[in-house]
Amino acid sequence: MTTPTWKNPVVNWIDYRLPIFTFTHHSLVDYPTPRNLNYWWNFGSLAGILLVIMIASGLFLAMNYQPNTDLAFASVERIMRDVNFGWLLRYIHANGASFFFIVVYVHIFRGLYFGSYKAPREILWILGVFILLAMMGTAFLGYVLPWGQLSFWAAKVITNLFTVIPFVGEPIVQWLWGGFSVDNPTLNRFFALHFLMPFVIIGLVFLHLWALHQHKSGNPLGVDIKGPQDTIPFHPYYTAKDMFGLGVLLTLYMFFVFFYPNFFGEPLNYVQANPSSTPASIVPEWYFLPFFAILRSIPDKLGGIIAFGGAFVVLLIMPWLDRSKVRSATFRPIYKYVFWLLVIDMFLLGWVGGQKPEGWPLLLGQIGTAYYFIHFLLLIPWISRKETPLPVPESIASAVLPESGTATQGASQ
Amino acid sequence: MSDTAATVENSGGHGSHDSHDGETRRDFLLISTVAVGAVGAGLAAWPFVDSMNPSLDVLALKSIEVDISPIEEGQAITVFWRGNPVFIRNRSKKEIDAARAEKMSDLKDPEKDEDRVQKPNWLVMVGNCTHLGCIPLGQRTGEPKGNFNGWFCPCHGSHYDTSGRIRLGPAPSNLVVPPYTFASDTTIVIG
Numbered sequence: 001m002t003t004p005t006w007k008n009p010v011v012n013w014i015d016y017r018l019p020i021f022t023f024t025h026h027s028l029v030d031y032p033t034p035r036n037l038n039y040w041w042n043f044g045s046l047a048g049i050l051l052v053i054m055i056a057s058g059l060f061l062a063m064n065y066q067p068n069t070d071l072a073f074a075s076v077e078r079i080m081r082d083v084n085f086g087w088l089l090r091y092i093h094a095n096g097a098s099f100f101f102i103v104v105y106v107h108i109f110r111g112l113y114f115g116s117y118k119a120p121r122e123i124l125w126i127l128g129v130f131i132l133l134a135m136m137g138t139a140f141l142g143y144v145l146p147w148g149q150l151s152f153w154a155a156k157v158i159t160n161l162f163t164v165i166p167f168v169g170e171p172i173v174q175w176l177w178g179g180f181s182v183d184n185p186t187l188n189r190f191f192a193l194h195f196l197m198p199f200v201i202i203g204l205v206f207l208h209l210w211a212l213h214q215h216k217s218g219n220p221l222g223v224d225i226k227g228p229q230d231t232i233p234f235h236p237y238y239t240a241k242d243m244f245g246l247g248v249l250l251t252l253y254m255f256f257v258f259f260y261p262n263f264f265g266e267p268l269n270y271v272q273a274n275p276s277s278t279p280a281s282i283v284p285e286w287y288f289l290p291f292f293a294i295l296r297s298i299p300d301k302l303g304g305i306i307a308f309g310g311a312f313v314v315l316l317i318m319p320w321l322d323r324s325k326v327r328s329a330t331f332r333p334i335y336k337y338v339f340w341l342l343v344i345d346m347f348l349l350g351w352v353g354g355q356k357p358e359g360w361p362l363l364l365g366q367i368g369t370a371y372y373f374i375h376f377l378l379l380i381p382w383i384s385r386k387e388t389p390l391p392v393p394e395s396i397a398s399a400v401l402p403e404s405g406t407a408t409q410g411a412s413q
Numbered sequence: 414m415s416d417t418a419a420t421v422e423n424s425g426g427h428g429s430h431d432s433h434d435g436e437t438r439r440d441f442l443l444i445s446t447v448a449v450g451a452v453g454a455g456l457a458a459w460p461f462v463d464s465m466n467p468s469l470d471v472l473a474l475k476s477i478e479v480d481i482s483p484i485e486e487g488q489a490i491t492v493f494w495r496g497n498p499v500f501i502r503n504r505s506k507k508e509i510d511a512a513r514a515e516k517m518s519d520l521k522d523p524e525k526d527e528d529r530v531q532k533p534n535w536l537v538m539v540g541n542c543t544h545l546g547c548i549p550l551g552q553r554t555g556e557p558k559g560n561f562n563g564w565f566c567p568c569h570g571s572h573y574d575t576s577g578r579i580r581l582g583p584a585p586s587n588l589v590v591p592p593y594t595f596a597s598d599t600t601i602v603i604g
Contacts, residue, residue, distance in 0.1 A: 153547070157568065160546040175462075179471045181496030189465065276491065276498055278547040280567055296569070301544060301585050357569060 032231035034219035042245035043107035057093040067191035072147035091261040098264040101287035115327030122319040124211035138197035148269030222327030230396035289353030297365035314376035324384035476604030498540035512576035526576040542566040544584035
């Protein structure tokens with residue numbers, strides 16, 4: 001961690017006054033990173049890049065969008081047909097939302113498997129859950145803007161959730177709407193807030209990275225960095241690895257943008273909003289489905305919303321639910337398998353969320369919801385007390401370098 | 414005066430007594446300053462918060478007049494009031510009887526049919542399901558009317574009876590009766 005000296009006198013002059021080059025060098029070049037990170041560690045930086053793509057495409061869409069109930073739908077169609085490359089911008093933005101959630105969900109499950117939420121990274125983890133919540137809010141607000149049938153009815157149903165608040169529920173909903181129903185004032189403010197939220201997310205990401213750099217990245221072995229032999233500089237090792245991951249991600253992402261741009265969308269949202277006709281089925285975007293299933297599986301309005309909120313609370317308190325001292329599931333013979341039950345459960349809930357809430361999908365949803373809470377509130381605390389972990393390696397270097405324990409700069413391979 | 418000061422100074426009591434005194438005063442000043450500041454910040458925030466409430470032009474669309482003369486017995490129309498659908502139904506004798514025959518103990522949100530209407534045949538209610546605001550089906554002929562021959566919400570399966578009362582499903586309460594008056598036998602004013 002030497003302070004670099006800059007050859008360029010202009011850079012030197014600036015850096016003496018505002019050490020931006022030194023800062024960048026420390027956090028993106030020198031930055032000591034565990035030498036054993038696997039590809040699951042790509043998803044943090046991929047999420048960051050997607051945030052930038054979303055902000056950039058969104059900015060240019062905003063230049064052509066009209067937040068007015070009479071004009072919004074037509075302005076989106078104008079973007080699709082008349083604005084140069086408008087179709088591309090919109091498909092990048094719409095599919096980008098889906099890929100942002102895919103990447104962030106993988107990132108979260110990476111954290112759950114490798115114990116990334118454990119001391120001293122609890123605040124880092126909590127900030128991550130806040131980022132997820134902010135993303136969900138942003139996605140919901142953005143989905144309303146095209147003013148299609150699902151935009152309108154999603155807005156109406158979701159804002160109506162607030163009516164369960166005793167006494168002040170009704171005034172709060174009218175305050176959110178700026179009227180007595182979802183209407184023009186609602187669309188105006190949703191546009192303003194949708195524009196604001198990404199900057200809130202940037203703020204949260206900044207804190208997330210600050211907390212990350214305080215104790216550095218975790219790693220697949222879950223053991224702390226003990227010395228320079230355990231790390232390699234971020235550049236070029238992980239810049240290269242991240243760029244390769246980005247290439248794979250962009251290939252997939254652009255495959256959908258160019259060949260199946262409406263794969264993640266609902267055809268019904270190409271019908272203009274009609275406040276006098278509720279569509280036969282209102283399905284949220286796929287990334288909400290597991291949580292939507294939890295909301296609907298409780299047959300009581302207030303109970304459903306409490307369960308919905310609780311689904312995020314258990315994520316927030318994860319660092320205190322899991323008492324195991326061992327971070328990585330690699331060395332946890334029971335949790336290693338139980339983790340996958342949660343993955344299966346999320347897919348199950350995701351499927352249920354897209355079905356009509358009746359008959360056996362409803363029952364499956366209730367089982368899935370019950371498991372979700374049992375997993376976090378009973379299984380994880382219980383396993384972390386009962387399980388006997390396997391021996392954890394002494395250090396990263398001793399586990400991954402052939403001449404273990406010699407603590408030399410890896411003359412490996 | 415100077416000798417008192419000297420005595421206190423000598424005893425060492427001056428400093429401690431006075432600073433103790435000063436601390437409470439400072440505490441008071443600090444707390445009251447923060448309190449006044451918080452109230453001020455709250456008052457300054459209120460215009461911003463209140464600007465999001467329904468504006469005057471929205472509130473100006475307070476009431477609408479509806480001509481109900483063309484609605485035959487057994488028919489219903491839907492009008493829009495403040496952006497929400499309002500169901501106006503000219504109920505048949507059979508529907509009224511069915512609504513009035515129900516026992517209060519069978520109802521999730523007990524309310525007498527008599528209390529929900531001004532004239533027995535005219536049922537006027539806001540057509541938003543009290544669960545999450547979808548529009549229940551049952552206004553047009555051929556639409557499903559649910560198990561109680563009233564309305565059925567397709568979103569999450571709430572069933573309403575011929576008085577618009579919730580009978581089955583997740584909705585917590587009966588369909589809301591808006592404020593309305595009969596301006597004449599054939600005209601009602603909603604709002």
